[in-house]
Amino acid sequence: MTSEATEAGGARRPWHRRLRDALVATLERTVIVLMLVLVLDVLWQVLSRYVLRAPSSWTDELAVFLMTWTALLGAAVAYARRAHLGLDYFAGKLPARHRRRAALFTSAVVFLFAVGAMIVGGIRIVHLNILTGQQSAALAMPMSWLYLALPVSGCFIALFAAEEWAELRAGTDEDAEEGS
Amino acid sequence: GCTRDAPRTITLRMAHPLDVSHPIHQAAEFMQRRLAEESGGRVRLEIRPNSQLGSSRECIEQVQMGILDLTVSSAATLEGFIPEMGVFSVPYLFRNEEHYWRVLEGDVGQRILEAGKSVYLRGLCFYDAGSRSFYTRDRIIRTPADLDGMKIRVMQSRVCMQGVRALGATPTPISWGELYTALQQGVVDGAENNPPSFYTSRHYEVCPYYSLDRHFRIPDLLLMSPARWRRLDAEDRDLIERVAQESSRFQRKLWAEHTKQSLEALREEGVEIVRPDRGPFMERGRAVQEQYRGTRLGALIDDIRSY
Amino acid sequence: MSADVSMLVLSLVFVLLLVLNCPVAVSLGVSTFAAITVTVGSPFAAVQMIAQRMVSGIGSFALLAIPFFILSGLFMGRGGIARRMIDFADRLVGRLPGGLGHVNILTCMLFGSVSGSSAAAVSSVGGFMIPEMNRKGYRPEYNVAVTTTAAITGLLIPPSNAMIVFALASGGISIAAMFVAGLVPGILFGALLMGVNTVQCRLHGYGAERTARDDRPLWPAILRALPSLLLVVIVLGGILGGIFTPTEAAAVAVLYAFVLAVLIYREVKWSEIPGMLLQCGVATSVVMLLIGTSSAMSWILAYEDVPGRVSAALLGLTSNPLIILLIMNVLLLLVGTFMDMTPAILIFTPIFLPVAVEMGMDPVHFGVMMVANLCIGLCTPPVGTSLFVGCGVGHTTLAEVIRPLLPFFAAMIAALLLTAYIPQISLWLPTLFGLR
Numbered sequence: 041m042t043s044e045a046t047e048a049g050g051a052r053r054p055w056h057r058r059l060r061d062a063l064v065a066t067l068e069r070t071v072i073v074l075m076l077v078l079v080l081d082v083l084w085q086v087l088s089r090y091v092l093r094a095p096s097s098w099t100d101e102l103a104v105f106l107m108t109w110t111a112l113l114g115a116a117v118a119y120a121r122r123a124h125l126g127l128d129y130f131a132g133k134l135p136a137r138h139r140r141r142a143a144l145f146t147s148a149v150v151f152l153f154a155v156g157a158m159i160v161g162g163i164r165i166v167h168l169n170i171l172t173g174q175q176s177a178a179l180a181m182p183m184s185w186l187y188l189a190l191p192v193s194g195c196f197i198a199l200f201a202a203e204e205w206a207e208l209r210a211g212t213d214e215d216a217e218e219g220s
Numbered sequence: 221g222c223t224r225d226a227p228r229t230i231t232l233r234m235a236h237p238l239d240v241s242h243p244i245h246q247a248a249e250f251m252q253r254r255l256a257e258e259s260g261g262r263v264r265l266e267i268r269p270n271s272q273l274g275s276s277r278e279c280i281e282q283v284q285m286g287i288l289d290l291t292v293s294s295a296a297t298l299e300g301f302i303p304e305m306g307v308f309s310v311p312y313l314f315r316n317e318e319h320y321w322r323v324l325e326g327d328v329g330q331r332i333l334e335a336g337k338s339v340y341l342r343g344l345c346f347y348d349a350g351s352r353s354f355y356t357r358d359r360i361i362r363t364p365a366d367l368d369g370m371k372i373r374v375m376q377s378r379v380c381m382q383g384v385r386a387l388g389a390t391p392t393p394i395s396w397g398e399l400y401t402a403l404q405q406g407v408v409d410g411a412e413n414n415p416p417s418f419y420t421s422r423h424y425e426v427c428p429y430y431s432l433d434r435h436f437r438i439p440d441l442l443l444m445s446p447a448r449w450r451r452l453d454a455e456d457r458d459l460i461e462r463v464a465q466e467s468s469r470f471q472r473k474l475w476a477e478h479t480k481q482s483l484e485a486l487r488e489e490g491v492e493i494v495r496p497d498r499g500p501f502m503e504r505g506r507a508v509q510e511q512y513r514g515t516r517l518g519a520l521i522d523d524i525r526s527y
Numbered sequence: 528m529s530a531d532v533s534m535l536v537l538s539l540v541f542v543l544l545l546v547l548n549c550p551v552a553v554s555l556g557v558s559t560f561a562a563i564t565v566t567v568g569s570p571f572a573a574v575q576m577i578a579q580r581m582v583s584g585i586g587s588f589a590l591l592a593i594p595f596f597i598l599s600g601l602f603m604g605r606g607g608i609a610r611r612m613i614d615f616a617d618r619l620v621g622r623l624p625g626g627l628g629h630v631n632i633l634t635c636m637l638f639g640s641v642s643g644s645s646a647a648a649v650s651s652v653g654g655f656m657i658p659e660m661n662r663k664g665y666r667p668e669y670n671v672a673v674t675t676t677a678a679i680t681g682l683l684i685p686p687s688n689a690m691i692v693f694a695l696a697s698g699g700i701s702i703a704a705m706f707v708a709g710l711v712p713g714i715l716f717g718a719l720l721m722g723v724n725t726v727q728c729r730l731h732g733y734g735a736e737r738t739a740r741d742d743r744p745l746w747p748a749i750l751r752a753l754p755s756l757l758l759v760v761i762v763l764g765g766i767l768g769g770i771f772t773p774t775e776a777a778a779v780a781v782l783y784a785f786v787l788a789v790l791i792y793r794e795v796k797w798s799e800i801p802g803m804l805l806q807c808g809v810a811t812s813v814v815m816l817l818i819g820t821s822s823a824m825s826w827i828l829a830y831e832d833v834p835g836r837v838s839a840a841l842l843g844l845t846s847n848p849l850i851i852l853l854i855m856n857v858l859l860l861l862v863g864t865f866m867d868m869t870p871a872i873l874i875f876t877p878i879f880l881p882v883a884v885e886m887g888m889d890p891v892h893f894g895v896m897m898v899a900n901l902c903i904g905l906c907t908p909p910v911g912t913s914l915f916v917g918c919g920v921g922h923t924t925l926a927e928v929i930r931p932l933l934p935f936f937a938a939m940i941a942a943l944l945l946t947a948y949i950p951q952i953s954l955w956l957p958t959l960f961g962l963r
């Protein structure tokens with residue numbers, strides 16, 4: 041089973057690959073919309089101050105909120121597209137067999153990080169904020185909504201890492217050779 | 221019977237967002253010295269100033285998580301965690317400085333310190349943060365009528381916003397770090413703070429008018445992690461409580477000097493400082509106190525007024 | 528004691544994960560998790576702590592300028608701005624010996640000055656310039672060497688995402704001051720690179736292409752480049768004049784670049800915009816995730832007082848600030864060969880800045896020096912974004928580019944030393960504008 045075969049015949053892609061692609065497409069659309077609203081929000085802030093002469097008090101807060109969600113959902117997209125910065129120099133020098141092992145190991149590490157720090161840690165922070173009923177100053181928005189971006193993004197990254205792991209597991213050392 | 225082990229050394233970690241020259245940091249260093257003296261070096265206090273471990277809000281969260289043992293925070297920031305802290309943002313609640321400290325050192329003060337138990341925060345003592353007054357860009361404030369329609373920057377606290385609105389101004393929450401530019405650009409017409417903060421922030425460069433109406437007295441609190449507290453033995457708890465009280469009195473003296481020096485320095489910088497008649501301001505402030513009648517905060521307000 | 532153990536764990540886990548090609552952001556997060564668990568004793572507290580630092584690291588209003596400068600750079604790169612700047616630069620320096628090399632450097636500086644990152648400059652300027660230079664008889668690997676090194680000036684010349692990241696990591700230096708401080712060093716880097724280009728072109732006989740006098744008038748080229756150059760005026764003037772915050776200036780830059788590229792030049796189609804927004808979102812997320820997890824790492828470093836201890840150790844080594852400065856620069860150059868710029872700034876600012884301040888160095892000067900130093904690393908193997916993009920655009924290999932790169936490295940090191948040891952180069956302009 042070579043990667044060309046799986047790419048070419050769309051119907052023959054395994055179910056987890058199809059699920060992943062659908063999730064990535066949804067995330068991408070969300071990031072586009074969030075980015076657009078982010079640009080408009082800050083432009084509105086300038087406009088309200090200089091043209092309408094009534095500086096808006098909520099644009100700052102909304103911008104930070106949008107940015108946090110954009111960055112964290114975008115981080116999941118970036119992971120799916122392998123866009124995160126890494127140091128491929130040393131791993132690239134390994135023979136294919138060891139390189140596949142290294143890749144299996146790092147996708148497991150990413151999975152554990154997403155589950156531990158982003159999902160568990162994130163949920164604990166969300167819980168603490170719900171407990172104390174923290175609200176943002178201008179929009180009076182529950183702070184837990186801000187922190188919620190972390191576990192949500194963590195779920196996607198964990199899924200993508202698990203999918204990558206399964207893919208590597210099912211593949212052969214030669215795939216790893218081609219992939220680099 | 222049980223044999224006593226070698227005395228257990230204890231390291232307490234404190235973080236706060238203030239500069240090392242701030243009276244709060246000096247009070248922390250005073251505590252550090254006194255704890256070492258009183259325990260023969262057994263109880264150590266490590267201090268991380270300057271927001272090294274995060275903003276005030278984040279330090280409070282770290283205390284809640286039990287990662288940090290101690291932090292110092294303004295009651296205004298704490299309002300987001302402990303609703304009772306909002307009481308300090310009710311304008312003209314305290315008649316004068318004497319009344320203020322009598323309340324804080326009495327059983328109402330104790331009640332406020334203990335109000336954070338359910339959210340994993342234990343108050344140890346109050347520190348002085350003076351009284352807050354208005355400073356403005358274009359004209360000085362002498363009567364409450366001068367405030368009408370003015371856009372005034374306030375801290376990110378709901379009660380605070382309500383208080384400033386009741387005094388006649390339009391409250392605008394802006395983060396402290398961006399306030400200088402906001403004043404410069406005329407996003408707001410003025411702000412309010414105590415004299416030392418007004419001086420050290422250099423806001424007087426854009427706001428040459430300071431009107432000492434002293435509407436809020438919002439203390440800082442020394443907070444401890446209840447999880448850490450429970451792990452201490454009775455002797456150490458006593459020691460920490462005692463030293464905290466000492467540091468509070470030490471800090472109050474420093475603060476008074478600090479305030480005097482700041483006001484002098486502001487005058488030297490050419491800031492026009494007035495002491496308006498507080499009567500008409502207090503009248504507007506009383507309206508806010510009535511608004512809270514029947515709420516949890518209302519009961520606390522009544523207790524303070526009758527203290 | 529326990530601090531030493533936790534720092535040892537931190538370094539070992541971090542290096543191991545990096546070597547195995549785990550994403551840097553995740554390596555930072557996992558090694559920090561291990562260190563906090565060792566220190567505090569509770570893995571639950573550790574994950575909660577990392578979660579807090581990640582969200583607070585990302586959620587800063589100042590950082591918002593980064594996606595906006597990336598997005599305006601995308602509009603300018605695809606919207607025909609780079610081509611107009613090449614025409615303009617060509618009219619200015621095209622007739623000097625080694626002409627096209629100079630045009631390349633100057634365009635990189637001009638284009639770098641409107642976009643926030645060097646990769647943008649390499650791909651858009653290199654995409655035009657390298658084939659053109661190949662055609663005129665310059666060797667391809669030489670052209671890649673010129674472009675990749677010239678592009679890094681864009682990180683010194685404002686606006687610059689690297690300066691924003693430093694301002695943030697330093698905890699409270701004004702972004703405006705950092706922007707203005709980078710201008711002169713950026714021009715210095717460009718000037719020294721042009722010097723090397725002159726010598727190299729004489730040696731290899733490049734650039735005899737333009738002997739005849741160009742009689743076309745100069746003003747159409749200026750006029751065509753003017754709208755693009757105006758962006759610098761809007762961004763810098765807006766920030767310095769107190770009209771915009773850096774974030775607002777960046778958003779206005781997006782609007783301006785959008786109007787130029789889509790409505791006036793019409794070189795970007797409406798249908799391309801969602802793709803650009805996505806590209807910007809993903810590029811931003813890569814930086815933000817790094818900022819988030821490195822903010823967790825700098826938290827544990829501060830908790831264990833590592834900056835204080837490193838500072839004491841370095842200052843105990845020698846009392847000569849010139850030597851300490853040299854040690855810091857050599858360390859940063861080594862770091863820069865392996866590590867990308869953003870993580871390097873985020874990890875080493877909290878460690879080295881206190882030392883620099885202790886020595887009496889101005890934090891703004893230190894920041895410019897650090898960014899200049901790490902810029903060099905962007906063009907060095909094994910890890911160098913600018914170099915990778917350059918080799919891709921120029922269809923050469925790393926091995927071929929190394930030799931022609933060496934004289935340019937020498938020029939950059941010289942520029943770095945000047946920046947490090949003559950504070951006025953960085954501080955003259957910010958002082959002039961009253962920013963420090």
Ligand code: NA
Pocket residue numbers: 639640641642643644680681682683684685686687
């Ligand atoms: Na730039």
Ligand code: NA
Pocket residue numbers: 863864865866903904905906907908909910911912
């Ligand atoms: Na490098």
